[in-house]
Each structure stands twice: as structure tokens, then as C-alpha cells.
Amino acid sequence: MFEKPTLYVITDEKLLKDNLIDAVKQAIEGGADIIQYRAKHKDTKDMYEEAIQLKKICDYYRKPLIINDRIDIALAINADGVHIGQEDMPVEVARRILGFDKIIGLSTKNLNQVEEANKLPIDYIGFGSIFPTSTKEDAKVAGLEQLKKAMEISLVPVVAIGGINEENIEDVIDTGCENIAVVSAVFKDKNIKQNSKRLKELLNKKKKMGF
Numbered sequence: 001m002f003e004k005p006t007l008y009v010i011t012d013e014k015l016l017k018d019n020l021i022d023a024v025k026q027a028i029e030g031g032a033d034i035i036q037y038r039a040k041h042k043d044t045k046d047m048y049e050e051a052i053q054l055k056k057i058c059d060y061y062r063k064p065l066i067i068n069d070r071i072d073i074a075l076a077i078n079a080d081g082v083h084i085g086q087e088d089m090p091v092e093v094a095r096r097i098l099g100f101d102k103i104i105g106l107s108t109k110n111l112n113q114v115e116e117a118n119k120l121p122i123d124y125i126g127f128g129s130i131f132p133t134s135t136k137e138d139a140k141v142a143g144l145e146q147l148k149k150a151m152e153i154s155l156v157p158v159v160a161i162g163g164i165n166e167e168n169i170e171d172v173i174d175t176g177c178e179n180i181a182v183v184s185a186v187f188k189d190k191n192i193k194q195n196s197k198r199l200k201e202l203l204n205k206k207k208k209m210g211f
Helices: 020-030 044-061 071-077 091-098 113-118 143-153 169-173 194-207
Strands: 006-010 032-039 065-068 081-084 103-108 124-127 158-161 181-184
Touching: 006 020, 006 158, 006 194, 020 032, 044 065, 044 071, 044 091, 065 071, 065 158, 071 081, 071 091, 071 194, 081 091, 091 103, 103 113, 113 124, 113 143, 124 143, 124 169, 143 158, 143 169, 169 194, 181 194
Parallel strands: 006 032, 006 181, 032 065, 065 081, 081 103, 103 124, 124 158, 158 181
Antiparallel strands: none
């Protein structure tokens, strides 16, 4: 899943009110490697219908689709996996429900949570917020030094998340982290494909330079 520099793109219902499906298509065409469908305020029926459409797109482009929080939706559409937070269903229960052929990611906010994650049956962790972020205004900033330490501690791949954009993505890559999760950096305006392409180019550029 993380065999190369990975651009992990997460949807946002505020930024994508009417154009979710087309926006995700553009993000993938620009260079997104993984799509996470996140919708905190939609009812189950709407989520199910949107997730079905996203699954078709991701299958067409052969990109993994991860569902945020909602294990029921992931099961219903046969998504590639789920991403859960510290306050969501326990990882052990999620794994028992999903089985070991599905991907499970876990959000971590500090090094203690990273250490605890090492004991859990997960495939990757998200770590952050690396910078201040508008999509989660209450997120505590962990910073680049904590990201470095998280990568040293974690037994699974680390995905950096939180406030990462074109201006600071190279600082993140300089830590050695090649898995970058973004939201508004891709979906901030109508230039979704170009935004995604530029971020992926910066990821690949640093990789070629030996970072």
C-alpha cells in the first residue's frame, strides 16, 4: 500500500458540497494514490450512495478506497478498508468484523498513542496534526520533530496529516516521511487535478533527490 511516495487524499463535505464524485476523479487523475471518504454530518443513506459511486471510480483507476469511521458503510460497499480515530470502535473489534484482508488505519496525535498503536492489528497510522489546519480547528499541532520520532517508534507506515500543502510539503518529506495526507491542499479550489498533480510532483521530486 505504501511502496512508493503516497499522496493520500481525504474528502471533505464542506469543500465538496455538490461535486464530490467528479472532484475525487480529478484528484486521482492528478496523482492521488489513496482516497479516504470522510463525511461526519451526512445520514447513512447518503453516505452509502456516495460511497458506492466512489468505489466504482476507485476500482476503475485501481486505487484503494478507505472509509472514515463507518465500518458498516465499508462492509456494505466492499471498500478496501477503514480509518478510525481514538474515540471510535476499538481496533480489535474492527479487525474482528472486517477480517485481515481489509486495511485498517488509526489516527494518532502523540507519541504515547503511537506506542499503543504498535500493539494493535493495524496497517498504518495517521500522525498529526503536523501544522495548524482549517479542516480540524481543534487539532493539536504535533510538529515535524514529533513526526520524526513517531516514524522511529512506529512498527507500521506513518501517514503525516494536518495542514500540509504545497508550501510546506517538502519540509514534511525532509523528515523521511513519504506518505502525505491532504484535504484542502487538493480541494481548496476548482483546480483539483492540478493541485493533486503538483503535490505528487513534489513528492516524487524529493524521492528522486534521495530524501
